[in-house]
Amino acid sequence: xxxxPIANPTLPRRTLPPALALIATFAVAALLVMIAGGNPAxxxxxxxxxxxxxKFALLETLNRATPLIFTGLAIAVAFRAKLWNIGxxxxxxxxxxxxxxxxxxxxxxxxxxxxxxxxxxxxAAGALVLFIPALMKTRFGVDEVVTTLLFNxxxxxxxSYLLEGPLKDPMGMGWPKSARLVPEARxxxxxxxLRLHWGFGLALISAAVIxxxxxxxxxxxxxxxxxxxxxxxxxxGIPVTKVILxxxxxxxxxxxLAGFSEVAGLKGSLTLDLSPGYGYxxxxxxxxxxxxxxxxxxxxxxxAAIFVGADSMSRAAGVPSYIADIMLATALLLMVLAILxxxxxxxxx
Amino acid sequence: MTGAEPAHPVLRLSDITKRFGALTANDRVSFDLxxxxxxxxxxxxxxxxxxxxxxxxxxxxxxxxxxxxxxRILPPGAPRAALDAGVGMVHxxxxxxxxxxxxxxxxxxxxxxxxxxxxxxxxxxxxxxxSQRFHMKVDPDARVxxxxxxxxxxxxxxxxxxxxxxxxxLDEPTAVLTPQETxxxxxxxxxxxxxxxxxxxISHKLHEVMAISSRVIVLRHxxxxxxxxxxxxxxxxxxxxxxxxxxxxxxIRPSTPGAPLLSLAAVTTAGIGSAPGLDAVxxxxxxxxxxxLAGVSGNGQAALSNLISGLTLxxxxxxxxxxxxxxxxxxxMAIGRGVGRIPEDRHRTGTxxxxxxxxxxxxxxxxxxxxxxxxxDWQAARAHAEEMIATYDIRCPGPDVRIRLLSGGxxxxxxxxxxxxxxxxxVLANQPVRGLDIGAVNYVHGRLAEARxxxxxxxxxxxxxxxxxxxxxxxxxxxxxxxxxxxxxxxxRPEDLGQWMAGHGFEEPAHAS
Numbered sequence: 001x002x003x004x005p006i007a008n009p010t011l012p013r014r015t016l017p018p019a020l021a022l023i024a025t026f027a028v029a030a031l032l033v034m035i036a037g038g039n040p041a042x043x044x045x046x047x048x049x050x051x052x053x054x055k056f057a058l059l060e061t062l063n064r065a066t067p068l069i070f071t072g073l074a075i076a077v078a079f080r081a082k083l084w085n086i087g088x089x090x091x092x093x094x095x096x097x098x099x100x101x102x103x104x105x106x107x108x109x110x111x112x113x114x115x116x117x118x119x120x121x122x123x124a125a126g127a128l129v130l131f132i133p134a135l136m137k138t139r140f141g142v143d144e145v146v147t148t149l150l151f152n153x154x155x156x157x158x159x160s161y162l163l164e165g166p167l168k169d170p171m172g173m174g175w176p177k178s179a180r181l182v183p184e185a186r187x188x189x190x191x192x193x194l195r196l197h198w199g200f201g202l203a204l205i206s207a208a209v210i211x212x213x214x215x216x217x218x219x220x221x222x223x224x225x226x227x228x229x230x231x232x233x234x235x236x237g238i239p240v241t242k243v244i245l246x247x248x249x250x251x252x253x254x255x256x257l258a259g260f261s262e263v264a265g266l267k268g269s270l271t272l273d274l275s276p277g278y279g280y281x282x283x284x285x286x287x288x289x290x291x292x293x294x295x296x297x298x299x300x301x302x303x304a305a306i307f308v309g310a311d312s313m314s315r316a317a318g319v320p321s322y323i324a325d326i327m328l329a330t331a332l333l334l335m336v337l338a339i340l341x342x343x344x345x346x347x348x349x
Numbered sequence: 350m351t352g353a354e355p356a357h358p359v360l361r362l363s364d365i366t367k368r369f370g371a372l373t374a375n376d377r378v379s380f381d382l383x384x385x386x387x388x389x390x391x392x393x394x395x396x397x398x399x400x401x402x403x404x405x406x407x408x409x410x411x412x413x414x415x416x417x418x419x420x421r422i423l424p425p426g427a428p429r430a431a432l433d434a435g436v437g438m439v440h441x442x443x444x445x446x447x448x449x450x451x452x453x454x455x456x457x458x459x460x461x462x463x464x465x466x467x468x469x470x471x472x473x474x475x476x477x478x479x480s481q482r483f484h485m486k487v488d489p490d491a492r493v494x495x496x497x498x499x500x501x502x503x504x505x506x507x508x509x510x511x512x513x514x515x516x517x518x519l520d521e522p523t524a525v526l527t528p529q530e531t532x533x534x535x536x537x538x539x540x541x542x543x544x545x546x547x548x549x550x551i552s553h554k555l556h557e558v559m560a561i562s563s564r565v566i567v568l569r570h571x572x573x574x575x576x577x578x579x580x581x582x583x584x585x586x587x588x589x590x591x592x593x594x595x596x597x598x599x600x601i602r603p604s605t606p607g608a609p610l611l612s613l614a615a616v617t618t619a620g621i622g623s624a625p626g627l628d629a630v631x632x633x634x635x636x637x638x639x640x641x642l643a644g645v646s647g648n649g650q651a652a653l654s655n656l657i658s659g660l661t662l663x664x665x666x667x668x669x670x671x672x673x674x675x676x677x678x679x680x681x682m683a684i685g686r687g688v689g690r691i692p693e694d695r696h697r698t699g700t701x702x703x704x705x706x707x708x709x710x711x712x713x714x715x716x717x718x719x720x721x722x723x724x725x726d727w728q729a730a731r732a733h734a735e736e737m738i739a740t741y742d743i744r745c746p747g748p749d750v751r752i753r754l755l756s757g758g759x760x761x762x763x764x765x766x767x768x769x770x771x772x773x774x775x776v777l778a779n780q781p782v783r784g785l786d787i788g789a790v791n792y793v794h795g796r797l798a799e800a801r802x803x804x805x806x807x808x809x810x811x812x813x814x815x816x817x818x819x820x821x822x823x824x825x826x827x828x829x830x831x832x833x834x835x836x837x838x839x840x841x842r843p844e845d846l847g848q849w850m851a852g853h854g855f856e857e858p859a860h861a862s
Contacts, residue, residue, distance in 0.1 A: 004408070216727075218720045225712070229701040235658065235692055236712040237681030347426065 003344040017338035025331040029323060038319040050312030051305035057312070059196045063266060065297075065304035067092070067275065069203035070258035071282025072289060072296040073210055078130075078251035080214075080291050081227040083137075083244055085130060087148030088255040089279025090155035094129045095122035095256025097159060099263045100167060100178045100270045103185030111184040118185060119202075119260055126256020127249040129155065134248035138241045152279065160272055167270070178270040187265035199261030203297075206254060210293040213250075223247050255279065284332050290339065303328060357420075359384050359547050360405075360436075360516055365414035367400055374400040376571040377414070382516065387538065387548040389562035389579070391555075391591055393786040394756040395744075397571040398551045399441075402518050405549075406438045407431045418516065437509025438518040441784075443501050447494030452476055454493050455508045479510050482544070483537050497647070499530035506537065517541065518549045521784065523557055529645070535561055553591070553786040555584040569593055592788050599795035602802075603838065604822050607636030609672075610806040611657070611688075611775050616666035618652045620830075626652040628830035629666065634775060634806040639797065640835075641821025642810045643846050649830035650810050651693070654779045657808065658690045659683030671774070684713050689773030691764055693780045693810075695757065699764045702753035706745060706763065707734040709752045713767060741766035742792070758789030765796055776800050779810045794820060814843050828852045 006013065030040035051061045071088045078085035085091075102118045109117070133147040162168075163176040171179070187198045214220040222243045225233040234240045258278055263270055285303055289295030310324035358381035367375040374397045382388050392398045403409045405416050410426040417423070418434040431438075445454050452473050453462055460467055473489040480487050485503040487496075493504060502522060509517055519538075523531045538548060538561060552558055558565055559579060567575040567590045575590045611634040618626035624647040634640050644650060655661045656668070659680035668675045670686050683690065692698040700709045711719050711730045719730045734748035741762045745755055752760060761781065768776060778797055782790040797820065801807050811817050817824060824841060826833040826849035833849045848854060 216725055218716055218723050218725055221708070221715055221725055225701055225704070225708075228703055229697070232698055232701050232712070235660065235680055235690070235698045237659070237679065237684050238712075239679075239681070 003340075004347050006343060006345055009342055014342045017341040018335060021334035021338035022331065024334050025327055028330045029327045032323060032326060033319055036319045036323075038317050043313055043317055043319055043323070046313035046316050047306065047309035049309070050316075051309035056195070057308065059194060061301065061305050061308045062196055062200050064308050065300040066197075066200045066203050066265070067258040067262050067278040068281060068285050068300035068303055069200075069207060069297055070261065071255050071278050072285030072300050073203075073206055073293060074251045074253075074255035074258075075282045075286035076289060076291040076293060076296055077210060077223070077254065078247060079227075079286060081223040081244060081247040082230070083134060083247050083251065084145045085148050085248075085251050085255075086145055086283070087130060087133065087151045087279070088251075088258075088282045089152040089275060089277065090148070091126035091129045091252045091255035092259040092262075092275050092279050093155055093159050094125040094252075095259030096263045096270050096274055097162065097167070097259075098122040098125045098256075099185070099260045100181070103181040103264065104179045105182050109184065111186075111188075114184050115187065115264070118264065119257065122256045122260040123253035126254075126259070127252040130248040130252030130255075131245065134245050138244055156272070159270070163270065163272060169269070176272060180269045181264060185264060186268065187261065197261075197265035199265035202257065202261060203300075206257065207293045207297050210254075214293065219243075219246060255282070258282075281328075284328055287332060288335055357384070358382055358417075359419055360549075361417040362401070362405065363415050363417070365401060365404055365416070366412050367397075367404060367409060368412055373571050375404065375411070378568070378571075378573045379414075380566055380573065380576070382547050382549060384547055385542050385545055386564065387542055387550055387562045389558040389565045390549055390551045390568065391553060391558055391565055391587060392568035393553060393591055393788055394758045396568040396591075398568055399520060400571075401568070402438065402520060402549065402551060405431070406436060406518065432512060432514075435513060435515035436518065437506075437512060437514025437516065439502065439505045439509060439520065439522060441520045441522075443505055445493045445501055445504060447492075449493060450489065451487055451491050451493060451496075451504050451507075452489040454504055455489075455511050459512055476507060476511065479507055483507075483510065483540050484533075485537050499526055499533070502526065502530075502534065503537075510541075514546070516547050516549070518551070520551045521553075522550070523552065523554060531557070555587055555787065558587065559584060567591055588787055591786075598791050598819075599798055601794075601798050601820055604637045604639075604801060606638040606822065607804065609633035609635050610670065611808075612669045613656075613663075614667045614669070616656070616663040616668060618656055618661060618663055621651045621655070623647070624651055625649050625830035626664075627656070627832075630830070630832045631666075632825060632832060632835075634808050636774075636804050636806050637801055638822045639801050639807040639809055639820050641817040641824040642808060642827055643814060643817045643824060643850060644812070644827035645850055646812050648827050650779070650827060652830065653827070654693065654777060654810060657683070657688060657775070657777045658692070659688070684771070687771075687774035689768035689771060689776045689805075691761075691768055691776070691778045691781045693783075695760050695764055700752045700760055703751055705749050706738070706743070706752055706755070707731050707748045709763060710734040710737050710748075710767060714771065737763065737766045737770065741796075758785045761785060761789065761793060765793055769796060769800055772803075773800070773805055776805050776807045777810075778807060780812070781809070782811075782813075782816065814846060817846075818843065826850055828855065831855050 033040045033043045050057055052058050071092060074088050075085060098121050099118050102121055107114060133144045136142040136147060137144045163178060167178045169177050169179040190196050190198055190201055222238050225238055226240050226243045230240055262274055267274060281303060285296055285299045288299035306324045306327055310321040314321035360382040363379050365375050365378045378401055390398050400409060404411045407426055407428040407430060415422050418436060423434060424430050455476060456462060456472055476489045485507060487500060487503050487507065493501060522534060526534060542548060550562060562579045565577045565579055565582060565587060566573060613630050613632050615629045615631055616627055617629055620626040627649050659678050659682055662678050707730050710733060719726050731748050738745060743759050743762045745759060782793050797807055809820055822838050824836045826846055828850060829852060
């Protein structure tokens, strides 16, 4: 078997394989559901209902999508410039830590000043967390896949130390948990009475901003050039090192907003289980989205819907909610294959 | 040894037609190849030569027509069948694994490298035997990654011979070779035909076609427009047939040199990979003058090119531009100081393959000319690209086409346009016409001469002595990072330059190394 590049893929050639990948994902899941003794049609119906079936379900899905949009954007921005940021998890926690440090009464400011201030400080912290590996990459050629990945573990242990020590809630009955944010540091709800906070709005705005940066600014042009051919970019006078560092700042900042939004919008305090791996799931989201900011929003909603829906399905149908993880993994693998098939034709010799 | 037995062609193409969308790449092309014959397939870039050979080799499926080898029709779209029938193809871009040895590469694909039946000693003995028979010096145990381009090509040819190829297809085999390597290749090919092989030789270099082929087939816009016996035609006739009109090389008039615009004084640089850096090089590039730099590839040309491009700084010595010493030095500063640069590798360094023509056109000037406060002005960029398409005769579907879909010649015209558009004081042209067809070559040469006449200092780096001798007002030879004295136009014969290229005539290095 051989792959033959297609010079000018037609519209069906570009859309059919991804569509088939999604269908195949559901087919694989259906098979597993049957093995687990469930009825696939019922289970998918329950997943859908659990994700979109009621106002509560829908809001829960949107809430769950929020951190995934941020981390998905962070990964998409970095990957497009071929900066392999696997450390969105650490950057997320950096944002969360700053949110707690500044938001638990240290700054007596009104909300309209305090919230933007915390957001910017959180972004700066996340940026710094990725800036160090990026600097090591550009200066010494250290592989950022290794450094950013390992930094996740270091940072999580650091957060653990903070929650057992300096940031521990004195009123927390000994639990490793931070103090609660003051009301001025909480993200308000978008519509009063509905359980959806402004973190979701901020995520959509961020996606739009990234889209504009990509398409309209010199930085977007430079990031794409460096990602596609760093040698040609350097020759043409694009400051490659600076562009990589700027990308790191942008990517780390976006991931940190996930932490800010989760603490200030949803949880109100910091615990060690703030993120069930949003930093890693962000990679899946970004890949499913083909690294496009609008795609990130769609992919994050898809992933969130499967998780939220599977939780509620599991309670009703007795099929384990792990089915969500399997569907996601299958979708990712098949989507990567599908993307290949949009660009290449398989030929048998 | 010419095709005296037309009754038994070893290869017959009949009415091959291939369309890519609206473009007809091959239009009812038919020809026969006889035993012991060398057919040259001649045509400009995009004339359909490579498509035709890919169909013959089974990599593309023809829309109509058949390929017959030794009287049997090949199944379409099956390279394996072509290989088994005795067709061997040597691609323009090599398909070797750099981390494997020569013999492993040769066996690869024919036999499993991990098969128990594989006997390395026998394989190597056979390779040695083949390389002796065909005069190709290659060590079977050498690692391919360490070989020169010429040696790698020999491995590719050996690979085909090892599989008992009776028909060799060579796609632009000399595009990457030095003159010496080309001579060696031709000796091998002559030996191959003497031993009964048949060869299809794809090229657009007329003197090579005249030297090696027995018959010439000319393709233009996918059609077979002419067939000539080589001894009955001439370079002029072939050039006219290929382009479809009389071609005249641009006339290069003598120039009156002005002040030095770029000077190096005893500049030494670091080496690049296994290639040496510059060794105490002193040179003046003068206004209104084309300075030719001759030399075998890998003798410091890349170091000089990187230095002038802004990619590296001298380790010692001084570089001056218009009399001003250069301190800090980056590609953007080079562009800012009026240095226009045509890089050696237009695919890897000169362009970004998946960027559009517009994006590639503004790659060097986006920040200064097509953006305000960080916002891109795509409308202006697109208009600029359209202007360049017109000014530099870039044949393409439009400014939004991805650059990878352009032919090499059109890609180079874009790079040339990008360089000349800014009215550079100094033009660095590193292998500016490598792999281009005659029309594009003349075009690029004409434009470079024009830039010189407008007062630019042009540095032409080339491995093609003909090109150097024709264009240069003054010639230097580079060997192991050292520079020969300046030879004015007309004072040197090719043989004399060849001596310098081989490293003779240089004084002993001034400093102990």
